[in-house]
Each structure stands twice: as C-alpha cells, then as structure tokens.
Amino acid sequence: MRNYLFVDGYNIINAWPELKEASGANLQQARENLIEQMIEYQSFVGERVTIVFDAHLVKGSNQKNETISGVEVVFTKEHQTADSYIERQVEQLTRNQRNRVRVATSDWAEQQFVLGSGATRISARELRIEMDLVKKNIRKKAEEIRQNRSALADRLDDETVQILEKWRRKQ
Template structure:
C-alpha cells in the first residue's frame, strides 16, 4: 500500500551550494569533502523539515556535468535535486516557482541578490542563508527548552512518589526486561 503524500502549507527551496558556501561549518566541511558538506546540509534540512512541517527541496547545480540528465531523490524525507546539464539551481527553482509559486507559499533560501529579486517577481519570498541558519538555530533551542521542560515535569512527578511506589516501579521495570 502506497503511503499518502503529506500536504504541506509551505515549501522551502534551498540553493544547496549557495548555503554550503555561506554557512561557516559547511564551508569548512566542503573544503575537506564536498560530499560530506552536502550530506550535512541535507541532514540539517531533514531535521528542520520534521520539526517545522515545511516541505524542503534542496537543489544542487550539476549543470557543468557533461551528459547529466539530472536526478531527483528523497533523502530522509527531503527532496534532493541535482540539476541537468546546462540547468543551474536558480533556473530549476525559477521554473518550479512558475508552476507553484502563485498557488502555494514558497520561500527560497539563497544569498544571491539577483536570484532574490527574480524570486519575489515570481510569487515567492526569499530568505537569506544567514536568516535560514538563525531560524534553524532558534528552532533547535526551542526544541531543547521543550524537552528540558518535559524532563523537569517528569522528575517533579517522580519526586512526589513515595519510596514504596518507586521500589515497586523499579522492580516491575526490571521484571519486564
């Protein structure tokens, strides 16, 4: 049975190499190994997609690769696109924006000023690489705070239990393994 595709209220296109070259940690990684930097970006975007409920499409330029027909794949729920020969990430994003930009809420993460202007003219909104990095950082902090709050609640609850109940719970836990 095929899983039903989730409906997203918002789409975020990420200009992969633009972001890699803009974020310090990814730029450093890419100087050692570009593949590892791409994987780290995709991992970060997968985590962000999971918590934000925004559909993320990461687009990498492959337009300089002779005979390249382009490639689309899903990695941890994130759509990853390698453009075809003679097609830049910007061109792919613009073309896709023409199709869905007036119907869906679409943001594009890039620090390319010219691309940002084109995005705005096609019904999308832009977010710079730095703004995206801050947005992800803030969301991670929010999640940490939420987890700590839950942990505190659990510890407070356990602290209210008397010794006899705790002993029985411990014994029950050991027996169920």
C-alpha cells in the first residue's frame, strides 16, 4: 500500500499560529518552516508528502515542482488553485485501491470533495497533533539510542581490549 499526504500549504500556514505569525513578517520563512516540519514528519511516518502552494494569482507563473529532502513542493500555475491541483491528484491516486490518500486542509469545501473522492481529510489542528506526536516519538527514539549506545570497549572481550591498549601505548 502506498500512503500519500497532500498538504494545502497556505491553509496550514494560516491555521498554525506560529506559522501565521511568521508569515506576517516573512512568508518565505513560514513556507520553509512548514517544509522542514513536513520533512521531519515524512522521515518518521514514511508517508509520501506533497505540499501545494497557490500561485494562481501570480501573473505568468508556471507550475513549479521541486523535491526537498523527499518532500514534493508544488507551486501551482497561474489561474490554478492549490485546491484544484490537489483535487486532480486525489482523483488520479484514489483510482488505485492500493493507494491511501489523505489531504491536510481546514477548508470545508475541499474536505467535502476529498471525502467524496474516497480519500481521507485531516484538519490543520489534527495535523498539528500528529506533528507533535511525531516530534515526541523522535525525541524518545533519539534518547533510547543515546542510552543504548555503549563504548567500543564495552563490546570487546578482555583480550582484545588489552591488545588494543598495548598498541595505543606504543603509538
């Protein structure tokens, strides 16, 4: 089974207080912050993440796709909304029943379309809860690794440790 998560970029930025605040001063920084968080999320959960940003009001803009550390970032073309891009992708992917597709948005109309297409919707608040849980699990796993890490000498037999110690002293 393939798992996909489409994120309505500006919808999430405007729904998460820390990103909304950052976007007031520097929208690019808010986008980068969201992308970084989704990279971390994707690396832990293994879901293929695509973040879609509206560029439909940008005169003459062409669709721009780039992959950043495994996360696909899409800026739509002129006259195309993030919603319409996501809807088209959802329709294509849900044709294959092996695909599990989720869309992160708090836009009610978009959520209704997503549900009607056989995908699952996740609100901005629910995504924030999942992100917080992922971050907590990453910290927990890092702590376990740190605690389980042992020195090389702890894993060697006494004879090998003595040989290495003699060799070190000769150097």
